[in-house]
Amino acid sequence: MMTANRPYKLVLDRLNGVGLRPTRQRLGLARLLFEGCDRHVTAEQLHGEALSADLRVSLATVYNTLNQFTEAGLLREVVVEAGKSYFDTNTSEHHHFFLENTGRLEDIPGDHLVVQSLPKAPVGTRIARVDVIVRLVEDASPATAPFCD
Amino acid sequence: MMTANRPYKLVLDRLNGVGLRPTRQRLGLARLLFEGCDRHVTAEQLHGEALSADLRVSLATVYNTLNQFTEAGLLREVVVEAGKSYFDTNTSEHHHFFLENTGRLEDIPGDHLVVQSLPKAPVGTRIARVDVIVRLVEDASPATAPFCD
DNA sequence: CGCAGTCTTTAGAGTTCTTCCAGATTGTTG
DNA sequence: CAACAATCTGGAAGAACTCTAAAGACTGCG
Ligand SMILES: [Mn+2]
Ligand SMILES: [Mn+2]
Ligand SMILES: [Zn+2]
Ligand SMILES: [Zn+2]
Numbered sequence: 001m002m003t004a005n006r007p008y009k010l011v012l013d014r015l016n017g018v019g020l021r022p023t024r025q026r027l028g029l030a031r032l033l034f035e036g037c038d039r040h041v042t043a044e045q046l047h048g049e050a051l052s053a054d055l056r057v058s059l060a061t062v063y064n065t066l067n068q069f070t071e072a073g074l075l076r077e078v079v080v081e082a083g084k085s086y087f088d089t090n091t092s093e094h095h096h097f098f099l100e101n102t103g104r105l106e107d108i109p110g111d112h113l114v115v116q117s118l119p120k121a122p123v124g125t126r127i128a129r130v131d132v133i134v135r136l137v138e139d140a141s142p143a144t145a146p147f148c149d
Numbered sequence: 150m151m152t153a154n155r156p157y158k159l160v161l162d163r164l165n166g167v168g169l170r171p172t173r174q175r176l177g178l179a180r181l182l183f184e185g186c187d188r189h190v191t192a193e194q195l196h197g198e199a200l201s202a203d204l205r206v207s208l209a210t211v212y213n214t215l216n217q218f219t220e221a222g223l224l225r226e227v228v229v230e231a232g233k234s235y236f237d238t239n240t241s242e243h244h245h246f247f248l249e250n251t252g253r254l255e256d257i258p259g260d261h262l263v264v265q266s267l268p269k270a271p272v273g274t275r276i277a278r279v280d281v282i283v284r285l286v287e288d289a290s291p292a293t294a295p296f297c298d
Numbered sequence: 299c300g301c302a303g304t305c306t307t308t309a310g311a312g313t314t315c316t317t318c319c320a321g322a323t324t325g326t327t328g
Numbered sequence: 329c330a331a332c333a334a335t336c337t338g339g340a341a342g343a344a345c346t347c348t349a350a351a352g353a354c355t356g357c358g
Contacts, residue, residue, distance in 0.1 A: 112268040119261040
């Protein structure tokens with residue numbers, strides 16, 4: 001669209017950086033994932049985007065690629081609903097809003113949310129990750145009188 | 150084992166309280182769920198327990214019952230892994246440890262954990278629930294050499 | 299009681315999401 | 329460019345549910 005080579009180079013470096021062979025499919029998927037702003041996608045979604053972008057790739061390869069990228073630390077998997085995985089291009093520590101109506105997953109902006117006084121992990125274990133999911137539902141009345149919390 | 154009637158009465162009242170007809174299956178499952186301490190079970194697990202306890206019940210009924218109990222507020226569903234639901238007999242507000250190795254889900258004791266400065270929900274939405282999952286992994290090597298990032 | 303109407307259970311089929319498989323293709327190395 | 333391992337692919341398989349249709353269980357009423 002605006003660029004043809006430079007960004008290619010960037011994702012190429014990223015693949016090389018984690019030791020994944022830069023195949024046509026992986027490069028294409030990586031561009032879809034990493035060339036824009038941060039995203040939260042499902043495998044089906046990404047597969048659809050790939051096909052729209054004329055990147056021929058099977059769904060199995062999309063799953064393989066998402067899992068490989070996750071193992072390599074380029075993505076992070078977020079579980080919000082039984083039976084559906086989201087892959088997050090933002091791998092830094094952060095938490096999520098989940099819009100139950102639409103199924104959209106969004107980052108909670110800034111450093112708003114803080115988890116305090118985490119108990120220590122039981123003996124023999126250590127904390128691998130803390131996930132906070134704030135589940136949102138559509139507000140009942142649209143334009144109502146103000147409402148005191 | 151130790152009691153035969155009294156506890157039956159308790160779960161019976163509980164079913165009546167939420168307007169669910171006290172069938173053999175629902176009573177049996179309710180006893181397994183509510184007569185001991187708080188639990189976090191999957192449908193398959195509970196089905197296995199039911200069979201062991203000589204309660205003949207199909208897996209479909211276990212799913213139906215868990216979903217009905219959840220709708221009725223007797224249980225709460227917790228999602229920790231894509232493709233697997235846990236049902237929690239503790240319906241009060243609390244958070245969880247998830248032991249990734251064993252697949253066990255446990256309550257975080259006391260009021261240890263606090264989520265602070267939750268951002269306000271985006272317009273048109275309201276917060277339905279906040280889930281915190283602390284993922285634990287088996288502690289690797291106890292004393293390893295330090296490692297610079 | 300005895301039957302009707304309604305709710306519940308069930309086996310098995312269907313769905314959805316994801317992984318596996320085995321043969322074909324591609325990327326890399328020399 | 330040949331050789332070989334890594335990768336890709338469509339379709340089959342798997343896992344976790346959900347639905348369907350028919351049989352069975354409760355309940356209220358006569
Ligand atoms: Mn995965
Ligand atoms: Mn459910
Ligand atoms: Zn995110
Ligand atoms: Zn719990």
